[in-house]
Amino acid sequence: MGIKQKTVPFTGTRQQHDDLLKVISKHKDDKGALMPIMQEAQEIYGYLPIEVQTIISNELEIPLEKIYGIATFYSQFSLSPKGKYIISVCLGTACYVKGAGDISNKLKELLGIDDGECTPDGKFSIESCRCIGACGLAPVITVNDDVYGKITVDDVEGILAKYE
């Protein structure tokens, strides 16, 4: 037990907080206000950490669990921020049979985070994706706009080092 997804300290600003309150007051009396508020909150903060969900819970007087349940149901909502470098691991069929699962595991091991999470220093986040259309290069990962193809587990450490 204990609060999970707490890898990155929350760094919300006054401005973001004010923006969120504006969004909440805009939708507050609408039927089904929660979803649009959560979507706009994610636009403001980039993700929905407990601090943001708590503000929504307190303002709308909706249980935090209800908000968390929705946030974990829809994959469009994220509980972790995106890193400065977003690592996408293709887990499409071609990459998968070429060992993308092992590469994903190696990344998680080296960075100490899970899929969908961000390192505590805010530098790297990992997200798995489906086919990116470069099956000829399988297995493929991308780091922001850089594409790395035909990589092996042993290449992973070197790739990360480029962004240190």
Place this chain on the structure above:
Amino acid sequence: METVNVKINGISLDVPKGSTILEAARLAHIEIPTLCFLKDINEIGACRICVVEVKGARSLVASCVYPVADGMEVLTNSPKVLSSRKQTLQLILSDHDRKCLSCVRSGDCELQKLCKDLNVDDETFYEGERNHYDLDYSSTHMVRDNNKCILCRRCSAVCEHVQDVGVIGANDRGFATNIACAFDMGLGETSCVSCGQCIAVCPTGALYEKDNTEDVFAALNDPEKYVIVQTAPAVRAALGEPFGLPIGTNVQGKMVAALRRLGFDKVFDTDFAADLTIMEEANEFLDRVQNGGKLPLITSCSPGWIKYCEHYYPDMLDNLSTCKSPQQMFGAITKTYYAEKMGLDPEKIVMVSVMPCTAKKFEITRDDQNAAGVPDVDISITTRELARMIERVGLNFLALPDEDFDDPLGRSTGAAVIFGTTGGVMEAALRTAVETLTKEELPNPDFNEVRGTNGIKTATYHVAGMDVNVAVASGLKNAKELLEEVKSGKANYHFIEIMGCPGGCVNGGGQPQQPANIRNSVDIRAIRAKALYDIDASMSIRKSHENPAVKKLYDDFLEKPGSHKAHELLHTTYVRRTINTI
């Protein structure tokens, strides 16, 4: 009433328009099995156990939510229906911890019964990947074991829609879906109020109280300890159920006999302390009315309600009566007055309470509940735990004689026994407050306006030239509605009774579970409450201030209600809490 004609399994009958197929079938004496359905609380048609064939429909329909129509033809047990139900059960079992032998619900598990009824002969039919969850022991009163959870959502529906708390719900999706708290906090880290209504409606062994029966047996077997038990009013109206007696059977006499045979040194009655509570609370009420104190005064007997108030209405803590609950008053008097009288060392007394309640397990751990310098109550067990203790030692409960409580803390009145149902504390307080104010005997001690299972009841009584406005709420969503009226100034009450569980303690979170098909078709709150009102009506003394043992307690020890000593021993304080922790 407008009716429609339907044909169920070939039998033609007229049923009220708007009925569901489930309700219509019941009128034809066919009980369609259900799992997720709780009438008015969880009507989501999700579990697919109640499916039936409707002629002309594209697929099987969920009878719990599907309304009847004129001329509809329904088959409730065709081969297609039975095979679908069986398959659904096999799929549920494929991700279910099937340790039935040691499960707390073995024997009264709704899933187990369905598997037996529907002849699920291979519980490993869909064996495959399984979810494995850590058990949640973080709260004081209960355990959550998601490995036994079937995702029916009865618990989260009750928590959110009946109790207005909503600290548990469905997280994640698909195969990973699990019932838990926000951010996977432990239940003990949330604003859970410990009411245990989730346990009362759980069909399986996924939710259960923390078991303290072994602690009680250890105390009973310790020659150094003097073990005293007290039993709450509502326990006697439900303890017979696990032994096969009809709902609402009063088993007070057998309960006392069983406790004596379990080895308790004294078998006392929480009802004594209920009378004492009335003395203190009626005095507090009159004092607030006459001296301009904070009104409305709100009762403080229900620890689930108290915790709710602390989390959700911290600005109304001054409205709460400062009286400890009867459980705690009982412990306080036992370890001071009774210990002194009998020459017992309070340190060696083990005060055990049997309660219809799980929040009582939390209450005994609260601060400012230790009149003798040791906790007022040491162990609090539920009605269910007492039933398990009786079974464990092989007592033939039904064959036990009817015995009486021990003196003097077993003496009580009709006013005390109705504490176990919504409106009972109010009625008991009115009997004493009115006679105190008017100095005349009430011609009839019944206050029928505050009886019944309605969520909110109100009444105005003309007493000694004054209009006294009272309100009674049970179930925390109803409490919220009432409190919002008070806060907005829409209502002007002098005295409010609130009980955390719908219907009051008779329907408490620690009472024997009744399966959904019973809960959906009869009002167990009203039937159990009737047992208490019948006891009240049969008693020679029906007003708390006439309890001779309570009078003697004041004469010998406490002096008078609201005295300095009474305040020290019988009153307590509350803490401000928040809903969310960040």
